[in-house]
Each structure stands twice: as C-alpha cells, then as structure tokens.
Amino acid sequence: MESIIGDIVNNDLLFGKDKEQGIVGAYQLSDTQIRVFNRNGDSVTHHDDTFFPYFFLSDSSLLDGFVPEGDEKFWLVKLGGSNYYQYLAIFKSWRNYRGALDSLNNRRFGESADQGIQSPAIENSSHIYNKGDAVTQYFLQSGKTLFKGMIFDDLYRMQLDIETNYNPEKRDGASNGIGSDEIIIVSFCDNRGWEAVLHSKMGSERELLKAAVALIGEKDPDVIEGHNIFSFDLPYLQRRCEKYGIPFSIGRNNLPPKTYPSSIRFAERSIDYTFYDIPGRHVIDTLFLVQSYDISKRSMQSYGLKAVAKHFGFASPDRTYVDYKDIAALWENNHAKLLAYALDDVRETRALSSLLSASNFYLSQMLPYTYAMTARIGQAAKIEVLLVREYLRLKHSIPRPTAGQQHSGGYTEVFLKGILGPIVYADVESLYPSIMLSYDICPKSDELKVFPGVLNDLKELRFKAKDRSLKEKECGNKSLADNFDAMQSSFKIVINAMYGYLGFSGGIFNDFAEADRVTSTGQSIAKKMIVEFEARGCRVIEVDTDGILFIPPPEVIRETDERLLVSEVSALMPEGIKIGFDGRYRKMISYMKKNYALLSYENVMILKGSSLTSRSGEKFGRDFVRRGFEKLLSEDIEGLHNLFTEYRNKILNHELDVTEFTKTESLKSTVEQYAEDVKSGKRSKAITYEIAIKNGLRVTKGDRITYYISGTGAGSASYEKGKLSTEWKKEKPDENTHFYLKRLDEHCQKFLPFFKPQDFSMLFSDDTLFSFSAEGIELIRDIRHTESYNPGSDLAL
DNA sequence: ACGGGTAAGCT
DNA sequence: AGCTTACC
Numbered sequence: 167m168e169s170i171i172g173d174i175v176n177n178d179l180l181f182g183k184d185k186e187q188g189i190v191g192a193y194q195l196s197d198t199q200i201r202v203f204n205r206n207g208d209s210v211t212h213h214d215d216t217f218f219p220y221f222f223l224s225d226s227s228l229l230d231g232f233v234p235e236g237d238e239k240f241w242l243v244k245l246g247g248s249n250y251y252q253y254l255a256i257f258k259s260w261r262n263y264r265g266a267l268d269s270l271n272n273r274r275f276g277e278s279a280d281q282g283i284q285s286p287a288i289e290n291s292s293h294i295y296n297k298g299d300a301v302t303q304y305f306l307q308s309g310k311t312l313f314k315g316m317i318f319d320d321l322y323r324m325q326l327d328i329e330t331n332y333n334p335e336k337r338d339g340a341s342n343g344i345g346s347d348e349i350i351i352v353s354f355c356d357n358r359g360w361e362a363v364l365h366s367k368m369g370s371e372r373e374l375l376k377a378a379v380a381l382i383g384e385k386d387p388d389v390i391e392g393h394n395i396f397s398f399d400l401p402y403l404q405r406r407c408e409k410y411g412i413p414f415s416i417g418r419n420n421l422p423p424k425t426y427p428s429s430i431r432f433a434e435r436s437i438d439y440t441f442y443d444i445p446g447r448h449v450i451d452t453l454f455l456v457q458s459y460d461i462s463k464r465s466m467q468s469y470g471l472k473a474v475a476k477h478f479g480f481a482s483p484d485r486t487y488v489d490y491k492d493i494a495a496l497w498e499n500n501h502a503k504l505l506a507y508a509l510d511d512v513r514e515t516r517a518l519s520s521l522l523s524a525s526n527f528y529l530s531q532m533l534p535y536t537y538a539m540t541a542r543i544g545q546a547a548k549i550e551v552l553l554v555r556e557y558l559r560l561k562h563s564i565p566r567p568t569a570g571q572q573h574s575g576g577y578t579e580v581f582l583k584g585i586l587g588p589i590v591y592a593d594v595e596s597l598y599p600s601i602m603l604s605y606d607i608c609p610k611s612d613e614l615k616v617f618p619g620v621l622n623d624l625k626e627l628r629f630k631a632k633d634r635s636l637k638e639k640e641c642g643n644k645s646l647a648d649n650f651d652a653m654q655s656s657f658k659i660v661i662n663a664m665y666g667y668l669g670f671s672g673g674i675f676n677d678f679a680e681a682d683r684v685t686s687t688g689q690s691i692a693k694k695m696i697v698e699f700e701a702r703g704c705r706v707i708e709v710d711t712d713g714i715l716f717i718p719p720p721e722v723i724r725e726t727d728e729r730l731l732v733s734e735v736s737a738l739m740p741e742g743i744k745i746g747f748d749g750r751y752r753k754m755i756s757y758m759k760k761n762y763a764l765l766s767y768e769n770v771m772i773l774k775g776s777s778l779t780s781r782s783g784e785k786f787g788r789d790f791v792r793r794g795f796e797k798l799l800s801e802d803i804e805g806l807h808n809l810f811t812e813y814r815n816k817i818l819n820h821e822l823d824v825t826e827f828t829k830t831e832s833l834k835s836t837v838e839q840y841a842e843d844v845k846s847g848k849r850s851k852a853i854t855y856e857i858a859i860k861n862g863l864r865v866t867k868g869d870r871i872t873y874y875i876s877g878t879g880a881g882s883a884s885y886e887k888g889k890l891s892t893e894w895k896k897e898k899p900d901e902n903t904h905f906y907l908k909r910l911d912e913h914c915q916k917f918l919p920f921f922k923p924q925d926f927s928m929l930f931s932d933d934t935l936f937s938f939s940a941e942g943i944e945l946i947r948d949i950r951h952t953e954s955y956n957p958g959s960d961l962a963l
Numbered sequence: 964a965c966g967g968g969t970a971a972g973c974t
Numbered sequence: 975a976g977c978t979t980a981c982c
Contacts, residue, residue: 431965545966575968576982597982598967666966673966681967711969711982759970760981776980777971831978850974 372410378403382416389537391519393471393511394453396439417444430542432457441542448538452515455522455541475514478521485510524652525659545663546670552660553616553675565611570678572669576711577689580759583919584949585798586707587753589764590718592699592732594691595744597712598665599625601687604742609668609677617675621664628657688712691743698735707756715754715762725750753799757916763795771796777916784906786813786826787913794917804940807929810914814932817906820899827901828891830872833858837865853888861890875902919949 382390392399400423407414414422421444428441437457442449456474460466466477475481486507488496496504526541529548540548594600601607603625608617635650667673669681688711695714696706703719718728729747736745755763761775771792773779778791790813797806816822831854835843841859843849854871857863863871872891877900887902894901914930921929925943 429964436965542964544964547964549966572967578969578982593982663966669967670965672964685968713982761971774981775971776978778980780972780979782973782979852974 372412375403375407375410375412379407379412379414379416383420389448389450390444391450391452391515391523393451393474393515393518395449395451396442397453400442400449401440417447428542430454431544432461450519450523450526450538450541452518452522455526456518459522471511471514471518474518478518480517480521481514482510485514524649525656528653528656529660545659546667546673548660549620549663549667550673550675552620553612565674567672567674567676568611568678569671571671572678572681572685574682574685574689576685577692578710578759580708580756582705582707582717582948583756583758585753585755585801585920585945585947586717587751587765588717589707589715589751589754590704590728590732590747591713591715591749591751591764592695592735592745593713593748594695594739595746596661597688597691597743598684599661600742600744601684601691602665604740605683605687607668607680607684609675609680611677612675617664621661624657624661628654628661631657691739694739695735695745698738699731702731702735704731707754708759708762710760713748715756755795755798757919763799765799771799782829782831784827784829784909786816786822786906787909789826790910790913791916794913798917798920798945801945803929803943803945804938806917807938807940810910810930811938813910814907817903817910820901820903822901822906824874824891824894824896824901827906828872828874828894830870832870833865837863856886857888857890860888875905876900877902879904920946922946 403416404414404423413420417423423442423444425440425442427438429436429438431437452471453469456466456469460469466474468474472481472487475485486503488504488507496507523541527537529540599621602621603618606618608615631650631654635647635654638644638647638650665681665684667675668677668684670676692709692711692714696709699706699714699716703721705717707715707717709715718731722728722731728750732745732747739745749764750767751764752767752769753765757763758775758777761777763774763778764772766772773792773795778795779788781788790809793809794806797803797809817827833854837855837858840849840852840855844851854873855865857871857873858865865871873888874891874894875887876889876893877887879902887905889900911930917930918926921943928938929943931938
C-alpha cells in the first residue's frame with residue numbers, strides 16, 4: 167500500500183550518489199513536470215504542480231551547465247546549500263501535512279481498527295506501530311537522508327547569529343526562504359500607483375499595462391506589497407491585461423500567477439479573497455497586516471490606507487488627497503496631482519509595511535513556511551509546525567487531536583464600583599507562559615516533551631534578542647536595535663499563542679486538561695495576589711486574569727512607594743511568577759467587569775470595555791459617553807447636563823455629521839441566502855440586507871454596509887427606514903430625529919448609577935421650562951448599593 | 964484553515 | 975437565546 171508520505175518519499179528530492187546533496191536547480195518540462203538537478207548535475211523528473219510555487223529564484227550561476235541553454239522557462243531553486251531550504255521544499259510539497267496525517271490515521275490497523283498510529287519504530291522507521299501491535303505500514307523511508315539533524319537545533323536557534331540588516335528597503339533575505347540575498351520590494355497600492363511608477367512611460371492603457379508587466383520583470387522583486395492588493399490591484403491588473411490580450415506574466419521567468427480562493431481569519435471575522443501565488447515572489451497584503459495588528463490593539467476605526475497612515479502618524483502633512491470621484495477628471499486635467507497622490511499611496515504602503523511586516527519576516531526564518539505563507543497562516547499552525555518538525559526529525563509518530571473541551575479561563579472579579587482613586591495597576595508578567603514554564607505544562611500526547619522545550623527555547627531566544635536590542639541601542643545603532651526588537655516581538659507572538667494551542671480542538675497536540683491546569687493555576691495566582699495586596703492595606707477594585715487595580719493604603723503616596731509595594735507582593739508569588747508595576751492613575755470609574763475609565767496624572771482618560779467603547783454603535787453615542795465620563799471624573803455635573811443638551815439639540819437640529827450617526831455592519835452571507843433564510847423562517851429580517859436589496863447591491867460575505875435610520879416617528883419597524891450613508895444629503899437631512907433621540911436616551915442610562923433617580927431625570931431632561939441648576943445634585947461616588955437588590959446573595963455573606 | 968475563556972450589549 | 979464586541 168502506498169502512503170501519502172510515501173509518495174513524497176518516492177518523489178525524493180534528494181538524489182545522487184550520497185543522497186545528501188539536495189536540489190540546486192530545476193527546469194520546467196511542462197505544466198506539471200519539472201526536472202530537478204543536484205550539484206553534480208544528476209537530474210530527476212518531478213511531477214507535482216503544487217511544488218512549483220515553493221521554488222524561489224536564486225543564484226543562477228549554480229546551474230551553469232546543467233540546463234539546456236536558451237530556454238526561457240528555466241528557473242532555479244536554492245535548496246542545496248541549506249538544510250532549511252531542503253526541509254522547506256519537502257514540507258511544502260507535502261501539500262498539507264494535516265491531510266496526510268488524517269489519511270494515515272484513516273488507515274488504522276490492529277484489532278479494533280481504531281487505535282491510530284502510536285509510533286514508528288525508531289530503529290526501523292519504515293514500520294509503524296499502534297498501541298497494541300505491530301507494524302504494518304510503510305511510514306518514512308529510512309530517514310537517514312530525509313530529516314538529517316537539521317532544523318530544530320541548527321536552524322531555529324541560529325537566527326540570532328545572523329546579522330540580519332533589517333532595512334525594509336533592502337532586507338537581507340539569505341536565511342528567509344527567499345532566494346536572493348537582497349530583497350527588492352515593490353510597493354504599490356492601486357492602478358494609480360502603477361501609473362505613478364510608470365510616470366515616464368505613460369501612453370495608452372495597453373502600453374501602460376505592458377510596461378507594468380515588463381517593469382516587474384525588470385525589477386524582479388522577491389516581495390510585492392500592496393494595500394488590499396489581493397482584492398483590488400492584482401485582479402484589476404489581471405482583468406485589464408486580459409482585456410488587451412497582454413500576458414499577465416508577473417512571476418519569475420515570465421510565469422503567470424496562480425490564483426485560488428482562500429480565506430483569512432481575524433478573530434471572529436473571516437475574509438474570503440483570491441490568493442495570488444506569483445512564482446518566485448511573495449505577495450504581502452498590508453491590509454491583512456493592519457487587521458492582524460488591530461486584533462490586539464482594537465484602536466482603529468478604518469483599515470483604509472489613508473486612515474491607517476494617519477493613525478500611525480506617517481501621513482505626511484503635505485500629502486496629496488484625491489476624492490475617488492475626481493480621479494477620472496484629474497487623469498485628463500491634472501496629471502501631476504494624480505501622480506503625486508498615487509506616489510503618496512505607495513509611500514504610505516511602504517511605511518506601513520516597514521512597521522508591520524517585521525514580525526512575519528522573522529517568523530519565516532524560524533518556521534518552515536515562506537514569508538508570504540507566514541503572513542497568511544494562523545497562530546496554531548505556527549506552533550504546530552514547530553512541534554511536528556521536531557517529531558519528524560526524531561522520526562517519532564504524530565498524535566491525533568483529542569476531543570473534549572476546556573472548562574476554565576481567567577479569573578475576573580469587581581470588588582468596588584464607583585469613582586475611586588488614587589489607582590495602581592499591577593500585572594503578572596506573561597502569566598500563562600510563566601505558568602507553563604514553572605509548572606511543567608506539557609500536552610499528554612507530546613511523548614517527546616517537545617512542547618516545553620520549544621517554549622523554553624523561545625523564551626531564551628526572546629531574552630537574547632531583547633538583550634541584543636538594548637545593547638545595540640546603547641551603541642547608538644538604532645536600526646540594528648529595531649531589528650532585534652522586531653525579532654523579540656515575533657518570538658513573543660509565538661510564546662503567547664502556545665497556551666491557546668493547548669485548548670484548540672483541532673490541534674494535534676491539544677490537551678484540554680493541561681489548558682485547564684494553566685488557567686486554574688492562573689486563578690489561584692490572581693487570588694493570592696488579591697490576598698497579599700489586601701493584607702498590606704490596599705483596597706482591591708478589579709482583577710481580570712493577570713492584572714489588578716487597587717487603591718494603595720493612605721501612607722503609600724509616591725510612585726516609588728507604590729513600586730516598592732508591588733515588588734514586595736511580587737516576592738511572595740510562586741517561583742517563576744513576577745508581578746510588575748504597570749501604571750498609576752489619579753482616578754478611575756469602576757463601572758462593570760472589564761468596563762472602566764482611568765484618569766492619568768496628566769488628566770488623560772483611558773476608556774475600556776464593550777459597554778463604553780463599542781464600535782458597533784453610532785459614533786455620536788460613543789463620543790457622548792466618552793465626554794460624559796470625562797465630566798464624571800472631573801465631577802462637573804453642570805457640564806454633563808450641558809453635554810446632554812448639546813447632543814439633544816444637535817440631533818433635533820440635524821447638526822450631526824452623517825458619519826456621527828451612521829452605523830457600519832458587515833454582512834455574513836449573500837442577499838440570496840438571506841432572502842431564502844427569511845422565507846423559510848430560519849432567520850428574522852435584518853436592516854442591512856433590506857438596504858442591500860432595496861439598493862440592488864451585489865453583496866458578498868464580508869462586505870460592509872454603512873447606514874442610518876431615516877424618516878420620522880417610531881411607528882414601523884426600523885429596517886424599512888434604513889438608508890445607505892451615501893444617500894444622505896446635507897441640504898436635505900432626513901435622519902430620524904426621534905430614533906436618534908431614543909438612542910441618546912439609551913446612552914444616558916450609563917450615568918444612571920451615579921445619581922439619585924430624581925437627580926438623574928433632572929440632569930437628562932429636555933424640560934426647558936426651568937433652567938437647569940447643578941445645585942443640590944450630588945454625585946454618587948460609591949455605586950455599590952445602586953445595583954438591584956438580590957436577597958439571595960445575602961446567604962453568601 | 965481553524966488559539967482560549969469571560970463578560971456585557973443588542974436584537 | 976444567539977450574535978457581536980470587547981478585555982485579558
């Protein structure tokens with residue numbers, strides 16, 4: 167019987183006398199066949215079209231004499247010089263190791279036929295064993311040459327010794343799975359970006375496109391970057407090329423890109439797109455980089471290039487802005503302006519990539535994935551290949567995922583609510599990774615104990631990189647310091663993902679019990695932290711997983727004393743667990759679990775929590791709540807009333823800008839699917855789809871609709887009054903004032919706990935008969951008792 | 964192709 | 975009750 171892994175082995179990439187030489191070159195015979203060469207000139211024919219994309223151009227002189235002359239299809243891979251590249255090719259050609267594993271496991275053997283594969287015989291790796299019995303299946307060909315002591319130790323540890331000059335404009339790609347030593351990066355944004363690049367070659371569109379394709383060939387970039395490049399630039403250029411019959415040969419050796427549908431997930435959202443696999447090049451979409459960045463930061467309202475550039479502060483003050491609808495006219499009338507605009511797009515994309523691509527760049531040095539692939543895969547995949555790689559190296563079998571679920575998570579509790587201060591914030595440094603290291607967390611199925619080994623190595627690497635970064639900084643070597651900082655942060659990303667991997671149902675090394683052990687240990691540490699801070703006279707306000715907010719005792723006033731207090735408690739924590747001082751604040755409003763406002767000593771407010779900052783609501787509501795909390799913190803009751811009046815009047819007089827009352831929602835299915843589900847009663851009507859239908863929009867999954875509620879009165883269901891934001895006209899505003907006043911009222915409820923009922927209704931009253939006076943209205947600072955009274959809870963006291 | 968739990972708001 | 979958003 168032929169195993170899937172066996173297939174790979176039969177397509178042995180290593181050939182020649184000593185079978186250790188690897189591939190130095192490849193020559194394309196047909197669409198599905200290549201002939202590969204080793205250093206001695208031995209060659210072998212290889213069939214696998216999926217193999218092609220994983221070859222990268224290298225130094226063509228290596229192949230001199232091996233390849234028929236004058237053949238334009240010639241291209242080259244660089245596998246011979248490095249075990250890493252060898253491994254990369256093997257791994258990649260093994261199209262989907264998960265699929266291969268499933269397949270193997272489907273061919274179970276033994277009495278129950280349900281035992282799966284337990285281990286291959288180390289001494290004879292062409293056999294595998296299950297729990298009870300023996301052997302039956304060909305597994306790996308004698309691994310002598312295949313996985314020869316390479317990756318784990320040599321490669322993934324050696325990275326710090328490589329002086330990678332991380333200059334985004336000229337990166338050293340020698341160890342990056344990217345063939346050439348110097349990486350040329352072309353950034354572009356959209357068709358206008360190309361136009362800018364092609365400034366001197368402008369002519370008809372046909373000539374322009376020809377020149378564009380030729381330019382890529384000439385520049386021969388290893389990496390092509392763009393903002394929304396997968397969903398706009400590449401398909402756009404391709405379509406236009408098709409129209410004129412111009413070959414879209416933007417890959418190495420004039421090869422066209424291969425496209426296939428793909429999807430990428432950012433937390434709960436998933437985006438479908440067409441992946442462009444350009445032979446010999448890596449495509450990086452900076453839009454994905456931004457979204458990935460924002461998962462942890464959650465600070466951006468828009469992922470558009472201009473908004474992002476402003477957010478990061480690299481939007482030049484004299485940047486040219488052009489409205490989309492003016493582009494056609496500018497092309498005719500004001501070329502220079504359009505080109506300036508397009509070039510600014512390119513510059514911003516470049517800046518964006520320099521900022522956000524470093525982590526993937528370094529991860530790709532460590533993982534058996536290419537740079538482009540590293541940017542597309544998830545966290546679990548990154549962890550898993552590290553584990554699998556080591557298992558392959560040691561020729562040990564690979565387990566199957568276990569079924570089950572995780573039962574516990576972080577400990578969260580609020581002890582005090584209201585307006586409080588002064589505040590100290592302390593948190594356990596890297597709580598879960600520290601627990602995993604100190605408590606020997608290891609998945610049960612990980613018989614070789616690779617998991618803790620990887621974790622520990624990553625930790626050491628990170629320290630080393632951090633150290634190096636500091637040293638380089640001291641030497642005034644800023645660019646190198648930044649390189650090592652980027653490197654340490656890419657290690658951190660993997661470290662932090664390791665806990666999540668334990669509880670991941672699809673992970674082949676998952677272990678829910680171990681994941682629970684991590685979180686429950688975290689809970690006891692959090693509780694111990696509470697006890698110790700309270701024992702020192704602190705009043706604990708809120709604890710969430712690894713962080714604690716508390717009011718220090720009255721005698722602790724200066725920051726140095728606060729820090730001392732934290733380090734005192736830190737010393738009492740279990741071995742390997744450290745608490746860090748992470749901030750001090752003048753005041754805070756403790757509102758709910760995971761919902762609070764902090765006021766710094768510079769009087770800057772930080773607002774946290776979905777009920778206070780949710781981006782799903784209208785912007786005016788968010789602004790109102792934010793400014794209202796600022797008034798609460800400064801105890802400005804009259805100001806709060808004035809704020810309410812201000813927004814009330816703005817709504818009534820149609821003085822809000824359209825962007826302030828629109829809402830943006832993304833669609834999860836097509837309009838057709840929606841209509842069907844509504845008809846069959848599977849779902850209820852939704853305003854966004856109704857708007858799409860009404861406007862005849864062609865909608866696909868993931869599309870976003872920005873809309874508002876129009877008309878008057880509250881009578882009928884609001885989905886009939888939904889309108890696209892683009893339908894709104896300043897001259898004839900038709901937003902539904904009744905509806906938005908009601909929304910304002912709902913936001914006012916957030917201030918309810920801070921006032922007596924009669925005071926509250928006076929504060930947020932539209933009564934204009936009597937002028938408002940803050941006199942006699944008293945702010946409730948301790949809002950503990952304003953919550954609904956629950957007699958049951960007395961039993962607990 | 965795929966990290967986790969906890970918690971609040973909205974429909 | 976189920977979905978979305980946010981915190982860690």
